[in-house]
Amino acid sequence: MQGIYIKSPILKILIGILATLITIGAILLVAFTEEIRMEEQAASWEGRSIENGAALYATACASCHGVDGKGASGPALNSYYFFTDTGRIQDVEFPGSLRQYVKLTIAAGRPSKQQSQWPVRMPTWGADYGGPYRDDQIEEIVDYVMNWRESALAQTPYEDPWRCFEDVPTPCDEQGFVGLLKRVGLTPEEYLAGLPAEAQPTPPPARPAELLFTEMGCNGCHALTKANAAGAVGPDLDPLPQVAGERIPGMSPEEYVYESIVNPDAYIVEGFPPGVMPTNYAQRMSEEEIRSLVDWLLQP
Amino acid sequence: MSVQQQMREKGPLGMLVALAEDVFTRVTAGIPPGEFRRMLRGEPPGRPNPRLKPHSETFLLHIRPTYYHESVTRWTHTFRLGMLSTYLFFLELITGILLMIWYAPTPERAYQDMIRLLSNVPFGQFLRDLHRLGAEAMVAIVTAHMVRTYLTGSYKPPRQFTWFTGVILLVVTLFLSFSGYLLPWDQLAFWAVTIGTSMAEAVPPQIVGETVNLLARGAPDIGANGLLRFYLLHVLFLPALLILFFFVHYYKVVHFGISLPASEEEVGEDTANRVPADRRVYFLPDVATDELSFLTGFTALLIVVTVFFFQAPLENIANPQQTPLHTVAPWYFYWLQGLLKIADKTIAGVILPGILLVLLAAIPYLDFNPSRRGRDRRVAIVSGIVAGTMMIILSYMGTPQYAVQAAPPVEIVQELMPEEGMGPAREIGYDNLPLGVWRTDEEVEYPNEEFAKLMEEFKAATRKWQEKDPDFNAAVGQLTISQDQPRLKRLDWYITWFDAQGAPGEFSRSFWLHQDSIYWEQYGLKHRFLEYIREFFMSRQEQ
Numbered sequence: 028m029q030g031i032y033i034k035s036p037i038l039k040i041l042i043g044i045l046a047t048l049i050t051i052g053a054i055l056l057v058a059f060t061e062e063i064r065m066e067e068q069a070a071s072w073e074g075r076s077i078e079n080g081a082a083l084y085a086t087a088c089a090s091c092h093g094v095d096g097k098g099a100s101g102p103a104l105n106s107y108y109f110f111t112d113t114g115r116i117q118d119v120e121f122p123g124s125l126r127q128y129v130k131l132t133i134a135a136g137r138p139s140k141q142q143s144q145w146p147v148r149m150p151t152w153g154a155d156y157g158g159p160y161r162d163d164q165i166e167e168i169v170d171y172v173m174n175w176r177e178s179a180l181a182q183t184p185y186e187d188p189w190r191c192f193e194d195v196p197t198p199c200d201e202q203g204f205v206g207l208l209k210r211v212g213l214t215p216e217e218y219l220a221g222l223p224a225e226a227q228p229t230p231p232p233a234r235p236a237e238l239l240f241t242e243m244g245c246n247g248c249h250a251l252t253k254a255n256a257a258g259a260v261g262p263d264l265d266p267l268p269q270v271a272g273e274r275i276p277g278m279s280p281e282e283y284v285y286e287s288i289v290n291p292d293a294y295i296v297e298g299f300p301p302g303v304m305p306t307n308y309a310q311r312m313s314e315e316e317i318r319s320l321v322d323w324l325l326q327p
Numbered sequence: 328m329s330v331q332q333q334m335r336e337k338g339p340l341g342m343l344v345a346l347a348e349d350v351f352t353r354v355t356a357g358i359p360p361g362e363f364r365r366m367l368r369g370e371p372p373g374r375p376n377p378r379l380k381p382h383s384e385t386f387l388l389h390i391r392p393t394y395y396h397e398s399v400t401r402w403t404h405t406f407r408l409g410m411l412s413t414y415l416f417f418l419e420l421i422t423g424i425l426l427m428i429w430y431a432p433t434p435e436r437a438y439q440d441m442i443r444l445l446s447n448v449p450f451g452q453f454l455r456d457l458h459r460l461g462a463e464a465m466v467a468i469v470t471a472h473m474v475r476t477y478l479t480g481s482y483k484p485p486r487q488f489t490w491f492t493g494v495i496l497l498v499v500t501l502f503l504s505f506s507g508y509l510l511p512w513d514q515l516a517f518w519a520v521t522i523g524t525s526m527a528e529a530v531p532p533q534i535v536g537e538t539v540n541l542l543a544r545g546a547p548d549i550g551a552n553g554l555l556r557f558y559l560l561h562v563l564f565l566p567a568l569l570i571l572f573f574f575v576h577y578y579k580v581v582h583f584g585i586s587l588p589a590s591e592e593e594v595g596e597d598t599a600n601r602v603p604a605d606r607r608v609y610f611l612p613d614v615a616t617d618e619l620s621f622l623t624g625f626t627a628l629l630i631v632v633t634v635f636f637f638q639a640p641l642e643n644i645a646n647p648q649q650t651p652l653h654t655v656a657p658w659y660f661y662w663l664q665g666l667l668k669i670a671d672k673t674i675a676g677v678i679l680p681g682i683l684l685v686l687l688a689a690i691p692y693l694d695f696n697p698s699r700r701g702r703d704r705r706v707a708i709v710s711g712i713v714a715g716t717m718m719i720i721l722s723y724m725g726t727p728q729y730a731v732q733a734a735p736p737v738e739i740v741q742e743l744m745p746e747e748g749m750g751p752a753r754e755i756g757y758d759n760l761p762l763g764v765w766r767t768d769e770e771v772e773y774p775n776e777e778f779a780k781l782m783e784e785f786k787a788a789t790r791k792w793q794e795k796d797p798d799f800n801a802a803v804g805q806l807t808i809s810q811d812q813p814r815l816k817r818l819d820w821y822i823t824w825f826d827a828q829g830a831p832g833e834f835s836r837s838f839w840l841h842q843d844s845i846y847w848e849q850y851g852l853k854h855r856f857l858e859y860i861r862e863f864f865m866s867r868q869e870q
């Protein structure tokens with residue numbers, strides 16, 4: 028057996044030169060794409076953090092602040108008033124940024140605030156203050172909450188779900204955005220009319236009914252087989268097509284269900300407490316969407 | 328001779344030439360330019376051989392033999408595996424020291440530092456990938472080197488101790504690789520090392536096991552102390568140990584000479600150091616050019632693989648509260664993981680590997696057969712092959728495919744959108760995931776081909792598990808995709824089924840996907856090259 032042995036020194040040197048050229052070529056390729064790669068990575072890690080924050084928000088916060096952040100038993104976060112510089116952050120006279128305010132609130136909670144206008148307290152979440160989450164998890168939740176900025180700032184005065192705190196140094200006298208306008212002496216109509224044509228709010232495309240049922244959090248409170256929902260806070264909606272016409276004499280099933288969604292407290296189903304079902308659905312869905320939801324609920 | 332005298336004899340030009348020659352000879356540690364030219368032309372050295380001088384003049388060359396036996400310089404004799412192991416170690420040393428610049432070994436910072444390295448340091452990802460690839464290649468190549476010396480019987484007298492130090496080097500290499508595993512402080516790292524160190528806990532008697540575990544982890548569980556200890560092991564203690572044993576190992580290799588092919592000497596003889604003058608291949612220049620060209624070639628291969636094909640994984644940050652669905656050891660410990668499935672922790676995790684290691688180290692002292700020829704070593708070679716096959720089978724049993732399976736719906740979702748890493752759902756990307764409710768029991772027009780393929784996989788997985796598990800029947804999967812926030816979609820996986828008794832079951836799991844997210848399998852030029860090139864030219868155009 029002779030075995031492999033390259034004897035020619037010229038060949039060896041050529042191999043060496045070729046390999047060096049390949050190495051340099053590959054490294055140059057990396058060098059040219061590095062700037063773009065780093066930008067992409069930076070954006071990716073922010074996205075990844077938001078993804079993880081979303082999962083934590085869904086388990087820890089959605090029950091009080093709403094799946095869409097528009098408030099339930101706790102205040103709205105996905106709100107124009109909350110995100111705008113002249114809104115919440117100015118009214119509470121917080122010296123830092125909104126991001127810091129959010130992080131501080133989440134990490135420390137508001138443990139001493141009982142008996143405020145909110146039926147619940149904001150719990151403490153940061154491990155440094157006795158809560159369950161590590162600092163990196165708190166950061167992820169903050170990233171997620173702050174990611175509402177774009178959609179919150181796109182809200183019109185009518186859409187802002189903010190409800191004012193009753194115990195702040197400068198209480199806002201009206202619901203969020205509307206209150207802000209009032210301070211500068213504008214009505215929402217005047218404000219909207221003053222916007223240039225391209226900034227006029229366009230209605231977003233209507234969402235399908237089955238999606239609304241989860242997106243609006245109905246599934247958290249109601250049971251409904253076709254939506255795989257098993258909530259038990261409110262009445263079971265499976266028998267709705269049968270019972271809707273009999274709830275209020277003289278009211279058609281469509282009218283009744285519509286009323287139950289936009290103004291839940293107008294009629295309280297026996298055995299259930301009033302004031303539990305959120306009252307702001309008329310602001311959070313378009314007319315068309317509510318109609319399609321009603322039709323969908325009434326289909327057996 | 329004084330300068331003036333020289334000046335007079337040679338003239339100013341002649342003196343400059345003499346000076347240049349002198350400098351050249353100093354730089355090459357004793358080879359004058361004329362001799363260097365003769366080397367390049369491939370002419371034989373004069374007598375006495377002036378090319379030996381650098382070996383006595385320089386530190387690095389004094390370690391190397393001045394000549395080799397021609398038969399051992401063939402690539403197919405050693406495959407240069409020992410040299411490659413050495414090279415990889417120094418490559419790891421250099422890339423590792425560079426990586427240390429951006430890394431602090433604390434649980435608060437380690438993972439963030441990894442992210443910063445990837446997104447803020449030019450060549451950061453390249454360095455990390457190269458270091459990781461080098462580490463895995465080193466394990467593979469050191470093992471291959473051991474197999475080669477086993478097959479050529481090179482551990483036989485007088486090289487028993489060379490083999491013994493080699494086994495120590497193998498163990499140190501494995502520990503080096505494994506201790507580096509923890510440093511990124513991600514889920515992959517944390518749980519692999521938690522399982523690894525828990526094996527130390529199984530060392531009998533209990534008090535010893537607990538102490539070893541406590542020493543390794545610095546606390547009952549891995550945390551700040553454990554990370555610091557692994558870091559120190561990885562960057563200081565183990566490399567120092569490896570350098571020390573490398574020099575012991577290599578001293579022995581040079582001392583005895585590389586063993587000749589068995590067919591070239593009598594059984595029981597060792598003539599490696601008695602090289603007839605006509606079979607000598609001198610280190611300078613022949614072996615040196617050979618090694619240099621081989622190493623540049625290997626470097627090119629390594630770099631090309633790093634740039635185009637290899638991505639070091641980085642999962643989510645370590646979370647002691649959340650055990651991942653399938654924890655996996657690094658591939659070179661799959662065999663151990665396989666073994667752990669058969670027997671309990673003390674036997675499979677400590678006693679058996681311990682016995683194996685002692686046996687491995689003792690091979691040269693147990694094998695009394697004086698012959699290194701394959702024909703005479705049937706038992707040794709067959710048992711080597713059997714041992715290797717066993718390792719492969721055990722490794723297969725230790726792979727994630729053979730892992731203990733969770734409940735079918737959990738596995739289905741894990742298959743399509745795993746807890747860690749990419750999976751098909753993330754692979755098709757944010758833009759290809761259409762909003763709406765999609766069910767496996769419906770045949771509809773899907774908005775795009777990629778998504779149609781994903782739903783096909785969803786249906787296939789549901790079918791597969793129904794065939795596999797009698798408690799999983801009439802299963803229906805549903806995927807709800809909604810817009811959770813600007814540029815953030817929510818994916819709700821929901822599966823219903825009936826068990827063998829007809830009782831219904833349901834399972835749901837939600838994940839989010841951001842438009843900008845890329846998962847580690849998607850890093851690297853392999854996936855993003857065209858995209859980068861396009862963006863690069865677009866940014867040029869704008870300027």
Ligand code: HEM
Binds near residue numbers: 413481
């Ligand atoms: C970091 C790990 C190691 C390094 C850097 C290393 C380095 C080397 C080098 C440079 C040689 C010269 C010949 C050749 O390239 O094959 C060699 C020879 C040898 N090595 Fe290793 N080695 C390592 C691990 C091992 C292991 C794990 C074993 C076996 C258990 C081993 C056993 C031997 C033996 C027996 C020889 C003599 C071969 C002969 O004379 O033909 N080495 N080693």
